[in-house]
Amino acid sequence: MDPPANAGGTDLITCGTMKVEGTHELHVLRERVYALLIDPEVLRRCIPGCEALEETQEHSYTATIKAGVGAIKGTFKGSVHLEDMRPPEHYRIVVEARGGPGFVKGSGDFDLEDQDGTTLIKYAGEMQVGGTIAAVGQRMIQAAAKMTASQFFSRLETEAKDH
Amino acid sequence: MIPTEFDYVRAGTLDEALSLLAQNEDAKILAGGHSLIPAMKLRLAAPPMLIDIGRIKDLSYIREENGQIRIGAMTTHYEIESSDLLKEICPLLPECASHIGDVQVRNKGTIGGSVAHSDPAGDWPAAVIALNADVVVASKNGERTIKADDFFIDLLTTALEPGEILREIRVNKSNSRTGQAYVKMHHPASGFAVVGVAASLTLGGDTTCERASIAITGVSSKAYRATAVESALTGKSLDWQTIADAVSHASDGVDFNGDLFASADYRRHLAEVYTKRAIAAAMKSVPSA
Numbered sequence: 330m331d332p333p334a335n336a337g338g339t340d341l342i343t344c345g346t347m348k349v350e351g352t353h354e355l356h357v358l359r360e361r362v363y364a365l366l367i368d369p370e371v372l373r374r375c376i377p378g379c380e381a382l383e384e385t386q387e388h389s390y391t392a393t394i395k396a397g398v399g400a401i402k403g404t405f406k407g408s409v410h411l412e413d414m415r416p417p418e419h420y421r422i423v424v425e426a427r428g429g430p431g432f433v434k435g436s437g438d439f440d441l442e443d444q445d446g447t448t449l450i451k452y453a454g455e456m457q458v459g460g461t462i463a464a465v466g467q468r469m470i471q472a473a474a475k476m477t478a479s480q481f482f483s484r485l486e487t488e489a490k491d492h
Numbered sequence: 493m494i495p496t497e498f499d500y501v502r503a504g505t506l507d508e509a510l511s512l513l514a515q516n517e518d519a520k521i522l523a524g525g526h527s528l529i530p531a532m533k534l535r536l537a538a539p540p541m542l543i544d545i546g547r548i549k550d551l552s553y554i555r556e557e558n559g560q561i562r563i564g565a566m567t568t569h570y571e572i573e574s575s576d577l578l579k580e581i582c583p584l585l586p587e588c589a590s591h592i593g594d595v596q597v598r599n600k601g602t603i604g605g606s607v608a609h610s611d612p613a614g615d616w617p618a619a620v621i622a623l624n625a626d627v628v629v630a631s632k633n634g635e636r637t638i639k640a641d642d643f644f645i646d647l648l649t650t651a652l653e654p655g656e657i658l659r660e661i662r663v664n665k666s667n668s669r670t671g672q673a674y675v676k677m678h679h680p681a682s683g684f685a686v687v688g689v690a691a692s693l694t695l696g697g698d699t700t701c702e703r704a705s706i707a708i709t710g711v712s713s714k715a716y717r718a719t720a721v722e723s724a725l726t727g728k729s730l731d732w733q734t735i736a737d738a739v740s741h742a743s744d745g746v747d748f749n750g751d752l753f754a755s756a757d758y759r760r761h762l763a764e765v766y767t768k769r770a771i772a773a774a775m776k777s778v779p780s781a
Contacts, residue, residue, distance in 0.1 A: 399648025400520065400528055400609055401536045429496065429535040461493075461534050472647035472713045 349437065349474055350453040353482045357489040359441050362448045363417040365488055366439065372409075375484040377477050380404075388414070394426065398473050401466065403430040417441060422454075431460020450482075495532035499541040505548060506659065510632050512543045514655050519543050521657055523566060523605030526597050527614075551604070551659065554578060561585075563661045565604020573598060581665040583777065584672035584692060588619040591676045593683050604658045607643070610650050610714060612749070613684035617644055617715035619674060620661065621707035622690035627651075628660040635659070647713040668780040669702070670694045673773035675766050677710075679753060685710030686754050687762040689718075691770035695778055699730045706767060711759045712746050720744040721767060730775060739767040 355362055365371045369390055373382040378395035385391055388411040395404050407426025414420040423436045437454025458470055503509035513519055519541035520528060531537040545551060551566035554575050561582055563572070572578060573589035592598055592606075592615050606616040607627065620627070625640045629652060643651050652658065666672060676688040688709040696702040704725040709715035720741035728734045742763040750756035 397537075398646070399650075400531055401648060403536070403538060429538050461536060465534060466536065469647065476646060476649075 347456045347458060347470065347474070348454070349435070349456055349478070350451075351478060352452070353450045354444075355448045355450065355482075355486060355489060356446070357448055358446060359443045359448045360417045361489065362441055362450065362485075363420075365485060367411060367414070367420065371485075371488050375481050375488060377480040377484075382409070388412070392426065396428075396473070396477070397430070398469065398476060401430070401462075401469060403428040403462075405433065407433070413438075430466075431458060431462035433458055452478075493533055493535055495529075496535060496538040498532075498539060500544065501541065502544045502547060506545070506551065506630060506657065509543050509545050509548070509657060510630060510655070512541075513657065514632050516541050516543070517654065521545055521605075521608075523608075524568065524597075524601040525605075526593070526601040527605065527609040527611060545657070552602075556581070556665070559665065561663050561665060563603060563663075565608075565658045565660060566602050567604070569593075569598040569601050569603065569606075570595075572603060582623070582663055582672070583666065584619055584623060584674055584690060585663070587672070588615050588674040588690060591615055591674060591678070591685075591688070603661060607661065608650060608652055608658045610644055610648055611684070612647055612713050612715075613679075613686070613688075613710040614715070615674070615676065615685060615688050615709065618685075618688050618690040618707040618709035620663075621715055621717050622672075622692050622705045623663040624705060626662040627658060628662065629656045630659045631656045637662075641717060644714045644716075649714075666692070667694070669696075669778060671774040671776065671778035673770050673777060675770045675773060677762060677766060687711050687759060687766045689763070689766045689770035691767075691774040693725075693730075693771065693774045693778070695730075695775075695780075699775070701725045701728055701730050704771075706770065708742065708763055708767065711743070711748050711763055713749070716746055718742055718744075718767065725771070730771070735768055735771050739764045739771070742767045 369382050369384055373379050381393040382390050390409045392409050393406050397403055405426040405428035410423045412421050419440050421438050425434050435454055435456035437452055440451040442449040501512055520539035522542040522544040551564045553564040555562055569589040569592045573586050578585045603616055606614055610617055621640045627638045627643050629636055638651050672692045674690045677686040679686050690707045692705040694703040704722040706718040706721050707715055708718050721738045724738035743760040748756040748759050
């Protein structure tokens with residue numbers, strides 16, 4: 330019998346569920362923000378550590394993302410899928426990715442509110458994290474998620490200004 | 493687990509290490525290895541190459557220069573812990589070093605590696621902040637000096653840019669009116685700081701506090717300067733009421749961690765208790781008092 334491909338057995342270790350939510354304001358019209366958020370080229374530039382984002386079907390992508398903080402870094406490969414799309418106010422993102430430090434499965438709802446030419450982005454989602462990173466790095470995951478979100482929105486702002 | 497495959501190169505000089513780092517974007521510098529290798533064994537870190545700077549002799553030193561203390565990045569915790577010179581002119585450094593890990597860790601771990609790694613429960617970041625240290629960083633383009641207050645940015649994240657290597661740490665000598673202490677609650681299994689407080693107090697006449705420098709580690713995503721506590725002590729006479737009032741601000745403005753061992757509330761309580769102990773210990777150690 331062949332040994333399992335993932336011989337470390339990380340799939341069997343703990344799994345935690347985390348809520349991720351927040352808001353971000355962008356001084357850009359809502360229609361424009363929506364268009365940016367569903368553009369794979371923009372996403373590839375905005376997602377921190379994203380090395381590749383390729384469309385497999387409409388609104389479905391495979392992704393390779395280098396994620397982590399400081400010395401704790403890994404390459405995650407997985408899929409991103411956009412659904413429940415109601416431009417310019419709402420969509421849902423579903424993510425599944427696996428890498429050395431563990432795996433991530435999650436989904437999030439993005440709601441865009443128009444506030445007189447400014448857009449308020451509200452995001453709310455849940456992430457399941459498993460593998461070694463979940464067993465030893467709970468603290469790390471929360472902090473990393475916050476840092477990633479903040480970097481993402483910073484880059485999104487730059488994208489909005491450049492176009 | 494064992495680490496993923498990696499290349500290993502040993503640099504003979506700092507310049508060689510900088511060149512190797514510039515050519516290999518994802519390489520990691522290997523100093524004492526006691527933060528990096530455990531992470532690699534868990535596969536939380538998987539650098540494709542390690543650049544070992546452990547044999548570069550001229551990165552390891554403790555000396556007085558231009559009225560300052562200069563410590564090479566590769567100086568081990570043990571070398572600092574056992575330095576008679578430092579026990580005399582900057583006792584916070586050997587005291588902090590003595591609390592790190594265990595004998596084996598102290599023999600290999602380095603102050604440069606520890607500061608560059610910035611573990612949220614590491615001991616050095618608290619001492620480095622409390623001492624207002626300068627962190628000297630080298631790159632192919634030259635050198636720059638970063639103040640401790642600007643060095644620790646977020647979880648495991650420092651002001652080090654890609655391609656930079658921490659070379660030296662500089663602190664000022666203490667004087668006869670300065671007392672210093674490092675107090676820590678050791679996690680019973682890992683030995684890491686559940687809370688660690690570094691304090692350096694300079695007294696004026698009697699027990700008036702002329703300057704207070706207090707940093708806390710182990711409770712948040714990084715070590716931080718307890719500015720609210722410092723403000724509440726500066727210029728005041730250090731009686732028990734003043735100290736009690738001051739330490740009630742130990743957790744001001746900071747997000748506290750909670751985990752299986754200690755909840756955020758418990759850590760907030762510990763931060764107060766250990767800050768009080770650090771202040772008391774620092775006061776006791778003032779040479780002229």
